[in-house]
Amino acid sequence: QVQLVESGGGLVQAGGSLRLSCAASGRTFSAYTMGWFRQAPGKEREFVAGVSSSGGQKYYADSVKGRFTISRDNAENTVYLQMNSLTAGDTAVYYCAATRGPYYARSTSEYHYWGQGTQVNVSI
Secondary structure, X not given: OOOEEEEOOEEEEOOOOEEEEEEEOOOOHHHOEEXXXXXXXXXXOEEEEEEOOOOOOEEEOOOOOOOEEEEEEOOOOEEEEEEXXXXXXXXXXXXXXXXXXXXXXXXXXXXXXXXXXXXXXXXX
16 A cells, blocks of 8 residues: 655745655555546546656646646655646645556546645745
8 A cells, every 4th residue: 555645835926836745655656556636626536647656647637737746755755746827727735646557547537546636836
């Protein structure tokens, strides 16, 4: 089993940057594909980015491609989401998640473990 704890959310002005972190427990972190999702008020949870177990393959939603970067440090059991050029449309609760599935898994049903989420607010 994997337990996930996100951090790094907060309030930022449009055009600014934030770096989210997700710390995982367990000795098998490196066996999991990791993903970031987000959920805005009144909307469904949506895929943002995914990274393979080794960190070598990454997959992004079109809405964040070129602005967000996912990475992981298996020695530290941590996955990151660097978010640049933020817009009001990026305001949401951001969740990290783990799956034994492929790095391109983008459905919430494909992910087995979830963190509690961290709030990101982007002001205009």
